[in-house]
Amino acid sequence: MSQPARPYIRMNGAGNAFIVVQAFEEPFHPTADQVRALADPAAGLGGFDQLIGIEPSETADAFMRVWNADGSMVETCGNALRCVGWLMLEATDKEEVVIDTLGGPTTARRASSSVPGRAGSGDPEGSTTAAIHEVTVDMGAPRLDWSEVPLAEEMDTRGIELQVGPIDAPVLHTPGAVSMGNPHVVFFTDQQDDAFVRGSGSLVERHPLFPEGVNVGFADVLDRDRIRLRVWERGAGLTLACGTGACAALVASARRGLTDRRATVIVDCGELTINWDEASNHVFMTGPVEIEGTGFLPAA
Numbered sequence: 001m002s003q004p005a006r007p008y009i010r011m012n013g014a015g016n017a018f019i020v021v022q023a024f025e026e027p028f029h030p031t032a033d034q035v036r037a038l039a040d041p042a043a044g045l046g047g048f049d050q051l052i053g054i055e056p057s058e059t060a061d062a063f064m065r066v067w068n069a070d071g072s073m074v075e076t077c078g079n080a081l082r083c084v085g086w087l088m089l090e091a092t093d094k095e096e097v098v099i100d101t102l103g104g105p106t107t108a109r110r111a112s113s114s115v116p117g118r119a120g121s122g123d124p125e126g127s128t129t130a131a132i133h134e135v136t137v138d139m140g141a142p143r144l145d146w147s148e149v150p151l152a153e154e155m156d157t158r159g160i161e162l163q164v165g166p167i168d169a170p171v172l173h174t175p176g177a178v179s180m181g182n183p184h185v186v187f188f189t190d191q192q193d194d195a196f197v198r199g200s201g202s203l204v205e206r207h208p209l210f211p212e213g214v215n216v217g218f219a220d221v222l223d224r225d226r227i228r229l230r231v232w233e234r235g236a237g238l239t240l241a242c243g244t245g246a247c248a249a250l251v252a253s254a255r256r257g258l259t260d261r262r263a264t265v266i267v268d269c270g271e272l273t274i275n276w277d278e279a280s281n282h283v284f285m286t287g288p289v290e291i292e293g294t295g296f297l298p299a300a
């Protein structure tokens with residue numbers, strides 16, 4: 001008998017696109033090839049940046065498994081933690097939920113009541129067809145030692161020895177390096193057009209300095225509490241938002257004295273509020289969650 005079709009929820013976190021599969025009752029372990037096939041627009045899912053599985057956990061309310069569109073299974077995903085956090089908050093009716101990942105445990109709670117999304121087609125202003133919810137995730141402490149990012153050799157992660165472009169006039173240089181459970185390098189630049197981000201991001205993503213690859217941030221610090229950020233994501237390319245990337249950009253900026261410990265990170269499709277709390281050393285990320293629709297995965 002053929003397997004019953006598997007339901008999914010299509011969600012986004014500030015534009016970062018996810019297909020979310022509930023795997024509490026039945027395991028969900030797609031191969032890398034199957035993930036890539038599902039990510040292909042020909043699969044009819046509309047493409048995604050990450051595929052997300054929600055699994056049972058003995059130590060948390062759920063375990064979140066993350067696959068990039070290229071099929072790689074990775075440690076964590078900040079925007080998806082808000083989305084899964086919202087689903088678990090709704091399902092458990094708890095004030096906060098613990099979501100474990102390969103990058104460590106995190107905690108999610110509602111940041112405020114749902115706010116109206118875009119007005120429905122022809123509906124009067126304020127009525128909505130898509131509710132947008134604000135969720136705060138405690139992402140835990142940033143990992144700042146070179147060996148935790150990880151880098152291939154010992155360096156000061158506040159500004160590592162890496163440049164892109166001609167040696168005498170590099171277009172990018174001396175980025176910060178941070179792990180939020182997954183590896184990030186953050187360049188400080190106002191060059192953020194698609195071609196530049198794609199060209200240099202794809203170069204750095206697989207640079208030998210990053211043995212596990214790296215997510216490449218392009219941070220334009222606008223003032224002490226505002227950063228404009230674009231990210232070339234490891235295994236997914238240029239995305240509309242990157243939650244762990246926003247956390248890494250704030251931490252890297254604060255470590256260089258460019259911002260305070262709290263800032264609004266402006267991404268292509270919205271804003272994330274990032275607070276690197278001094279007392280706990282934890283990074284808190286607040287941002288939107290949108291449920292776009294549901295469907296069934298094509299047969300394997």
Ligand SMILES: N[C@H](CCC[C@H](N)C(=O)O)C(=O)O
Nearest residue numbers: 077078079182234242243244
């Ligand atoms: N591409 C990332 C995973 C997704 C991160 C991003 N979508 C986020 O919201 O944090 C990596 O390979 O580490």
